Amino acid sequence: MTKRRGAGARVVTSRGVKLTPAAIARLANEAEAGYSPKELRRVRGRPPLGDAPSQTVQARLDPKVLKALGRRARSMRVTPSEVVRQALAEYLAK
Secondary structure (H helix, E strand, O other), X not given: OOOOOOOOOOEEOOOOOEEOHHHHHHHHHHHHHOXXXXXXXXXXXXXXXXXXXXXXXXXXXXXXXXXXXXXXXHHHOXXXXXXXXXXXXXXXXX
């Protein structure tokens, strides 16, 4: 993949939406005009996983288990932590 810079560069948002020069100009004008604080969303830290602050738990994993965890996470398109959370919740629900 070639990255171009300057006037002919392709601009894409973090969600993969291609921005045209007209869209960029519109967004720039909107930003220069300013936003009210009510229009801005506040994002601080990681999103909560439940009602209370989350705790970190460490575990040692055999290399084969860790590799399998990584494969499962990629196939599910989630993080390894999410696979562990789902598996643990399912196990404890029994």
